[in-house]
Amino acid sequence: MDDISRISALANESRLAIMRWLKAPRRHFPVQPHGDIDELGVCCTFITDKLGIAPATTTRHMRILADAGLVRATRVGKFTYYKRIDAELKKLSRELSQL
DSSP states (O other): OHHHHHHHSSSSSSHHHHHHHHHHHHHHHHOOSSOOOHHOOOOHHHHHHHTSSSSHHHHHHHHHHTTTTTTTEEEEEEEEEEOOHHHHHHHHHHHHOOO
């Protein structure tokens, strides 16, 4: 993924909040029924509730982050779970520090 896409994905207050929450999911989200929050990620429903926005808007935010390669989406039944891809964030940080 190119730097512009990744930077653009982070250029939104809600998406930045999501990325901060996903850094420490146990601190920000409740226990989930379908798997370990650290391994599987956070259910989109919990992200929606925390943001206080419509599910479709949350889905759009998460798709932007996933398309930028910053989060991984995993489907379990009818639910989608999201986990940060820290390696991509570190790579972006290194690239920005070269400017």
